Amino acid sequence: xxxxxxxxxxxxxxxxxxxxxxxxxxxxxxxxxxxxxxxxxxxxxxxxxxxxxxxxxxxxxxxxxxxxxxxxxxxxxxxxxxxxxxxxxxxxxxxxxxxxxxxxxxxxxxxxxxxxxxxxxxxxxxxxxxxxxxxxxxxxxxxxxxxxxxxxxxxxxxxxxxxxxxxxxxxxxxxxxxxxxxxxxxxxxxxxxxxxxxxxxxxxxxxxxxxxxxxxxxxxxxxxxxxxxxx
Numbered sequence: 001x002x003x004x005x006x007x008x009x010x011x012x013x014x015x016x017x018x019x020x021x022x023x024x025x026x027x028x029x030x031x032x033x034x035x036x037x038x039x040x041x042x043x044x045x046x047x048x049x050x051x052x053x054x055x056x057x058x059x060x061x062x063x064x065x066x067x068x069x070x071x072x073x074x075x076x077x078x079x080x081x082x083x084x085x086x087x088x089x090x091x092x093x094x095x096x097x098x099x100x101x102x103x104x105x106x107x108x109x110x111x112x113x114x115x116x117x118x119x120x121x122x123x124x125x126x127x128x129x130x131x132x133x134x135x136x137x138x139x140x141x142x143x144x145x146x147x148x149x150x151x152x153x154x155x156x157x158x159x160x161x162x163x164x165x166x167x168x169x170x171x172x173x174x175x176x177x178x179x180x181x182x183x184x185x186x187x188x189x190x191x192x193x194x195x196x197x198x199x200x201x202x203x204x205x206x207x208x209x210x211x212x213x214x215x216x217x218x219x220x221x222x223x224x225x226x227x228x229x230x231x
Contacts, residue, residue, distance in 0.1 A: 007054075007063035014050045014068060017043040017075035024083050033091060033141065036083070037195035040134050041188065043079040047072065048171060048184075073114050076131075081110040084137035088150070093140055098147040102154050106133060109158040124172035125220050129160040138191055139213055141199045142206070166220035175223055180216075187212040 024039035050072070054060075059068050085106045089099040110131045113119065121127050136157065140150055168176070170184040190209040194201050201209055 003057065004062045006057045007059040007061075008066075010050055010053045010057055010059050011063055011066045011068055011071065013046060013053065014071050014075065017046045017072075017079060020046070021075060021078040021083060024079065025086075028083055028087050028090065031090070033087060034195050034198055036087060037134075037138055037141070038192070040079055040083065041191055041195065043075065044134065045188070047076065047079075052171060077110065077114050079134060080131050081107060081114075081133050084133045088137050088140060091141070093144060094147045094150050096147070098151040101151045105155055105158050109161055113161040120169075121166060123174060124169050125223075126167040126169060128162055128165060128167070129157045130167055130169075131161060135187075135191075135213070135216075138194065139209075142194050142201060142209065166224040168216065168220040168223070170216070173220070173223075176219060180219060183212050183215045187216060 020039045020043040024036045024043070027033070027036035027039060050068075054068050059066075085102060088094045089103055094102055110133065113128065113131050116128075119127055119130070133154075136154065145153075168180055170180055173180060187209070190201065190205060190212065193205070194209070
C-alpha cells in the first residue's frame with residue numbers, strides 16, 4: 001500500500017501546478033504581473049521535481065490509473081504557453097499587430113509541439129525548442145525589447161520547435177548536468193528576484209541573467225555540434 005500511496009502523492013504534487021496556473025491567471029487578469037510570474041515560477045519548480053519523483057517511486061507501475069505525462073502536458077501548456085503569451089499582449093509590451101502575431105503563432109505552434117510524441121531525444125534532451133514561453137516572457141518583461149523584435153524572436157523559436165535542434169533538459173540531460181543544474185538554479189534565483197522586484201535587475205545581475213538564459217537556450221545546440229564533429 002505504501003508504494004501506491006507514494007506514487008499517488010506524486011500525481012497530487014503534479015496537479016498542484018493547475019492551482020498555481022489558476023492563481024497566475026487571476027494575477028494576470030488583475031495586471032499583477034509580478035505575482036503572475038511568481039506563481040508561474042512556483043509551477044516551474046513543481047514541474048522540475050515531479051519527474052524525478054515519478055521515476056523514483058515508479059508511478060507508471062503503482063499509480064497507472066492516472067497518466068502523469070498527460071497531466072504534466074496539460075498543466076505545462078497553461079503555465080508555459082497560454083498564460084505567458086496572454087501576459088505579453090495584455091501588459092502592452094507587445095501591442096498591436098506584433099501582439100496579435102504572437103497570440104496566433106505561439107499558441108498554435110505550441111499546441112502541435114506539446115502533442116509531439118518524439119519531442120525527446122535519446123539522451124533526454126528536447127528535439128526542438130521546448131516551448132518555454134514562460135521563460136521567454138520573463139526575459140521580455142525584464143529587458144522590454146522592441147515589440148517587433150519580440151515577435152521576430154518568438155517566430156524563430158516557434159519554428160525551432162519543429163527543427164532537428166537540440167535543447168537541454170535542465171534535469172535529465174546527462175552531458176554537462178552539474179553545470180546545467182547550477183545555471184538553472186542561478187536562473188531561477190535571478191528570475192525570482194526580478195519578479196519580486198517588479199522586473200528590475202541591477203546591471204551585473206542583468207548580464208548574469210542574460211548569460212544564464214543564453215546558456216539554457218544554446219547549450220544543447222553546442223552539444224549537438226560537438227557530437228557531430230567528434231571522430
